Amino acid sequence: MVTTQSEMGRNRTGIATSPKLTEEMIAGVNEFSPSPVGGDESVIAKIREDYARDAEPLGSVPPPMSVKGVAKAALRGVKGERPTQFVDKLGERLAFERTGVRLYEALISKFDVSGGFDGGPTRAELEQIQREEYEHFRMLVEAVEQTGGDPTVVTPSADLHATMSSGILAVMVDPRTSFTQCLEAALLAELADNAAWEALAELASQGGDDALAQRFLAAQQEEVLHLANVKAWLAAAQGRSVP
Ligand SMILES: [Fe+2]
Ligand SMILES: [Fe+2]
Incomplete structure (x- = not known):
């Protein structure tokens, strides 16, 4: 069986490795203390706040391209809903699912190298998830x-989620990381995906898009x-009982 544990080796990241160098x-930190002398974390907090007050927002949502789309957005506005929010969240999920396909592609490469482990997925099971993400x-x-939007647009929320999940992709394509x-990394992606699909289905239903809400709920069930x-x-990889 392929081991799913990290090996014991010469890890020198802790200070206990060398009391003398510690x-x-x-002594070096005390001699070259950061400026301003005597400052504490409130100084950097103040600078962060100054930047945040002056910063531009994280992009914008473009107006709908079709007359029907403009009418739908206007209707949401009249109903007191946030007309750009739905478009923003649709763009976010679209980008995340596209990345999801690539995540599973990278995960399948790791599977092929490791050959998997007892209680782990088969290649076909990973391929099925990848197909569903697609x-x-x-x-x-x-x-x-349908909402009159452009599916190639990077909406602000798509940008936000891409930044948040960039670590997941980095882990998947790092040659040193194991399949387990x-x-x-896939767990983190699926946790976020589950919550986001739930929210998207509710937003579709709030907007009166019942057919769309049903399709989103079906997707959410697959994500579950x-x-x-x-x-x-x-759980199998770590020798725990399956939840
Ligand atoms: Fe997904
Ligand atoms: Fe998923």
């Missing part, structure tokens, strides 16, 4: 087009299974 390091992406392209470590699977595989 002493010198602390289908979700295609459905969202259609949904964006990449499953942990993705999450349950990844959790079970990780």
